[in-house]
Amino acid sequence: MKDFKIAGITLNNPFVSAPLAGYTDYAMRKMCADYGAALTYTEMESCESLYYSSKQTYLDLDATKLDKQNTKAKLALQIFGGKSDIVLKSIPLFEKNGAYDFLDFNVGCPVPKVVRQNAGSAWLNRPEELISLLKEMVKISSKPVIVKIRIGFDHFMDIVSLCKQMEEVGVQAIAVHGRLRSEYFMGSVHYDVIKDIKNALSIPVIANGNICETNFQDVLNATGADAVMIGQRAIGYPKVFEDMNRLWNGEKPFPTTISSQIQDFKKHLDLIFDTKDEHSASSIMRSFAVNYIKGFDNVKKYRAQLVHCETKQEYLDILNNMQAEKI
Numbered sequence: 001m002k003d004f005k006i007a008g009i010t011l012n013n014p015f016v017s018a019p020l021a022g023y024t025d026y027a028m029r030k031m032c033a034d035y036g037a038a039l040t041y042t043e044m045e046s047c048e049s050l051y052y053s054s055k056q057t058y059l060d061l062d063a064t065k066l067d068k069q070n071t072k073a074k075l076a077l078q079i080f081g082g083k084s085d086i087v088l089k090s091i092p093l094f095e096k097n098g099a100y101d102f103l104d105f106n107v108g109c110p111v112p113k114v115v116r117q118n119a120g121s122a123w124l125n126r127p128e129e130l131i132s133l134l135k136e137m138v139k140i141s142s143k144p145v146i147v148k149i150r151i152g153f154d155h156f157m158d159i160v161s162l163c164k165q166m167e168e169v170g171v172q173a174i175a176v177h178g179r180l181r182s183e184y185f186m187g188s189v190h191y192d193v194i195k196d197i198k199n200a201l202s203i204p205v206i207a208n209g210n211i212c213e214t215n216f217q218d219v220l221n222a223t224g225a226d227a228v229m230i231g232q233r234a235i236g237y238p239k240v241f242e243d244m245n246r247l248w249n250g251e252k253p254f255p256t257t258i259s260s261q262i263q264d265f266k267k268h269l270d271l272i273f274d275t276k277d278e279h280s281a282s283s284i285m286r287s288f289a290v291n292y293i294k295g296f297d298n299v300k301k302y303r304a305q306l307v308h309c310e311t312k313q314e315y316l317d318i319l320n321n322m323q324a325e326k327i
């Protein structure tokens with residue numbers, strides 16, 4: 001097993017679950033952690049929202065205490081913001097209200113609403129200001145600061161030198177989504193750029209983009225990265241972490257069946273309905289539903305039903321029917 005430490009903190013394996021806004025709440029993090037993700041990420045949390053007392057941000061931070069109580073994985077709290085002063089002022093508030101191992105700064109989000117605030121990937125257009133901010137963040141944060149980046153905004157830049165500067169100001173790991181902001185989530189991933197970054201740095205580099213149980217070993221080999229970060233493949237398939245751990249240890253993954261997927265769906269329902277109100281939990285689970293049953297025969301009728309559920313019981317009735325009908 002490859003030794004994988006960030007800032008002296010040992011991670012049990014090189015498998016990281018990515019931050020996914022709208023998905024990686026406590027319930028999904030716990031699903032991924034129970035299947036063996038060594039490091040999970042929160043959804044991105046707004047520094048401004050916290051600074052101006054958003055109730056939802058406080059609720060999200062409160063939920064991080066559950067990770068600490070109930071999972072073995074380490075947790076990265078991901079924050080985003082476009083104004084250096086607010087980012088810095090928010091850090092003590094995050095520390096006071098959340099429980100996490102690493103503070104991750106978002107330098108990759110491509111969404112126009114975020115970019116318009118000069119946050120996320122917009123930082124790639126202000127490298128000097130970004131480095132000054134990270135330097136101050138490292139001083140203020142009592143937790144190790146890590147960064148998740150894209151490799152450029154709308155053109156290839158000297159991302160290797162920017163990453164080196166991050167390392168010099170005390171950033172302890174960098175997760176690299178190997179695409180430009182302008183490439184959003186489409187097209188092939190520039191793993192060669194991740195390799196260049198890895199070769200230039202001493203701190204851990206986490207490779208991200210289009211990675212799943214069938215290609216993670218190739219990506220690790222091609223990039224030399226210390227770890228891989230899995231995003232969309234884990235939506236409705238948290239078992240990807242078990243599959244990768246088993247393959248990593250030279251073992252065959254356990255079979256994935258519609259029955260094992262339904263069991264996971266039910267566990268996910270319990271976790272989310274225990275920690276969120278019925279309306280929010282139902283709506284979030286509608287985005288997972290299709291993925292939990294994707295790729296199996298005879299699920300079309302159920303898929304159409306699941307995306308209309310408004311209560312936990314409605315989900316359970318459909319899943320129980322699926323089990324009874326032995327599809």
Ligand SMILES: Cc1cc2nc3c(=O)[nH]c(=O)nc-3n(C[C@H](O)[C@H](O)[C@H](O)COP(=O)(O)O)c2cc1C
Nearest residue numbers: 018019020021043044148177209210211230231232
């Ligand atoms: C629905 C969705 C939400 C995302 N939310 C975040 C986020 O909050 N923070 C972040 O850094 N990246 C976010 N990302 C990007 C992912 O973390 C990841 O970098 C990207 O999806 C590529 O990895 P993948 O191919 O394994 O999904 C999001 C991506 C998707 C599809």
